[in-house]
Amino acid sequence: MLKDILxxxxxxxxxxxxLACPFNELTKQQLAVGSEISRSTLDKFIGDxxxxxxxxxxxxxxxxxxxxxxxxxxxxxxxxxxRREIEIQEQLPEDVGDKLTDEELDEMLTELPDEVxxxxxxxxxxxxxxxxxxxxxxxxxxFDLSLI
Numbered sequence: 001m002l003k004d005i006l007x008x009x010x011x012x013x014x015x016x017x018x019l020a021c022p023f024n025e026l027t028k029q030q031l032a033v034g035s036e037i038s039r040s041t042l043d044k045f046i047g048d049x050x051x052x053x054x055x056x057x058x059x060x061x062x063x064x065x066x067x068x069x070x071x072x073x074x075x076x077x078x079x080x081x082x083r084r085e086i087e088i089q090e091q092l093p094e095d096v097g098d099k100l101t102d103e104e105l106d107e108m109l110t111e112l113p114d115e116v117x118x119x120x121x122x123x124x125x126x127x128x129x130x131x132x133x134x135x136x137x138x139x140x141x142x143f144d145l146s147l148i
Contacts, residue, residue: 001085004081012042013035025061025062028042053065054068
């Protein structure tokens with residue numbers, strides 16, 4: 001949900017994913033795949049997240065630092081966004097055609113996902129990342145790197 005407000009940047013994707021599952025201990029690969037970024041992109045800024053106290057390390061795994069002032073503020077922001085979305089959804093007319101029977105709902109909830117190949121998924125994510133470079137014409141030494 002943070003991506004909708006703050007943008008589709010890799011750092012926001014990671015924070016959004018970690019806040020969605022704050023008690024999970026995840027490896028770098030799990031964190032990258034779950035955030036839909038490449039592991040090499042994650043490696044560029046995960047040290048900053050540790051330094052600022054957004055994440056904590058537990059051996060080779062990472063977990064959200066729920067004690068962090070930043071994380072608490074982001075959680076408050078998410079709470080407000082969720083409240084707003086609930087209010088919007090409550091105002092929408094109920095669509096009678098979207099109701100599932102108990103049997104359909106049970107079947108949908110008991111389906112087991114196929115085994116996920118994290119390496120393959122990471123490769124697919126990396127192949128979708130594109131970078132553009134542009135330089136500021138007024139300054140000879142500056143450039144802008146953007147993830148498209």
